[in-house]
Amino acid sequence: MSKHTFITTDPKDAKVVDVHKLLLGGVAPRPIALVSTISSDGINNLSPFSFFNAFGANPPVVAFSPSRRGRDGSTKDTLHNLEATRECVVHAVSYDIVEQVSLASTEYPPEVDEFVKSGLSPLDSEFVRPKRVAESPFHMECKVVEIFPLGEKNGSGNLVICEVIKFHIAESVFTDGVINPNLINLVGRNSANYYTKAFDSAIFEIEKPIATLGIGIDQLPDHIKDSKTLTGNHLGKLGNIEALPSRDDVHSFVASLTDSNFEPNDYQKAFVQALNIADKAQRDSQIEQAAIKALEENDNKFAIYALISIIS
Numbered sequence: 001m002s003k004h005t006f007i008t009t010d011p012k013d014a015k016v017v018d019v020h021k022l023l024l025g026g027v028a029p030r031p032i033a034l035v036s037t038i039s040s041d042g043i044n045n046l047s048p049f050s051f052f053n054a055f056g057a058n059p060p061v062v063a064f065s066p067s068r069r070g071r072d073g074s075t076k077d078t079l080h081n082l083e084a085t086r087e088c089v090v091h092a093v094s095y096d097i098v099e100q101v102s103l104a105s106t107e108y109p110p111e112v113d114e115f116v117k118s119g120l121s122p123l124d125s126e127f128v129r130p131k132r133v134a135e136s137p138f139h140m141e142c143k144v145v146e147i148f149p150l151g152e153k154n155g156s157g158n159l160v161i162c163e164v165i166k167f168h169i170a171e172s173v174f175t176d177g178v179i180n181p182n183l184i185n186l187v188g189r190n191s192a193n194y195y196t197k198a199f200d201s202a203i204f205e206i207e208k209p210i211a212t213l214g215i216g217i218d219q220l221p222d223h224i225k226d227s228k229t230l231t232g233n234h235l236g237k238l239g240n241i242e243a244l245p246s247r248d249d250v251h252s253f254v255a256s257l258t259d260s261n262f263e264p265n266d267y268q269k270a271f272v273q274a275l276n277i278a279d280k281a282q283r284d285s286q287i288e289q290a291a292i293k294a295l296e297e298n299d300n301k302f303a304i305y306a307l308i309s310i311i312s
């Protein structure tokens with residue numbers, strides 16, 4: 001398992017701009033809320049906010065933070081509109097609109113309609129006055145529950161907590177009733193000018209921990225825990241098994257793999273070949289490699305049996 005050396009920062013001694021940069025880099029990638037509001041004069045506003053997330057499903061609650069500007073502590077049009085009307089539509093941002101969304105972050109004066117500037121198309125909402133963005137695949141019509149100012153200084157946040165009263169989701173993003181990341185194609189926000197594509201090769205799966213409790217990394221034998229080759233992720237998978245196999249289990253497992261009728265897959269073949277290596281260090285290393293391959297293919301059971309065979 002790799003460990004780090006650290007630099008530390010006390011926010012009380014640091015410049016606000018540097019604290020902001022740390023948050024942008026370390027709390028990332030952040031989902032982006034494209035927030036549509038309307039002023040009391042009826043002017044549409046559209047702005048992205050990545051200090052954003054969801055916080056409950058019953059009732060459905062989302063929150064985001066239109067902060068005070070770092071340069072002068074002034075507050076943003078979105079906040080003024082929310083204070084005046086207590087309504088908004090929060091949209092997800094997909095890759096195909098990210099440049100238009102970035103354009104909508106331009107600080108146009110309050111009398112400028114950012115739907116017009118960004119070229120995004122307004123759609124009527126059902127329960128709130130702010131318009132929806134036709135090009136976004138996911139819309140939440142919201143009522144403001146609470147606005148918490150998080151300070152009065154430059155860079156202070158304003159936590160806007162909203163209850164979702166209506167969802168609108170593009171039909172095209174579902175597979176078997178679940179929103180498919182490779183169809184909704186969301187983007188996230190990182191530090192500086194960096195964004196993340198939350199789809200294609202960025203997507204991977206982690207099986208949920210088993211319902212019966214996993215043994216935990218602490219219960220793994222020392223030669224596995226202290227391995228120089230196995231990573232924390234490998235150990236995490238191994239710690240999710242229900243019980244360690246006994247010596248007898250491992251012997252019959254090895255016997256079953258060496259049975260002449262058995263047709264092994266790649267990592268099983270690598271393991272059987274490793275058993276024939278005379279040099280112990282080399283043999284153990286090959287067994288670890290076979291176990292790693294098995295873990296990559298989510299065959300955690302094979303991996304633990306193979307690794308335990310090292311001492312059995």
Ligand SMILES: Cc1cc2nc3c(=O)[nH]c(=O)nc-3n(C[C@H](O)[C@H](O)[C@H](O)COP(=O)(O)O)c2cc1C
Binds near residue numbers: 102105
């Ligand atoms: C992707 C992205 C994420 C942003 N996230 C935030 C945020 O979380 N909080 C914030 O105050 N400003 C954020 N901004 C900047 C605002 O969008 C920008 O200040 C906007 O112009 C505010 O507009 P308004 O004055 O019309 O409300 C973000 C900008 C971009 C491009």
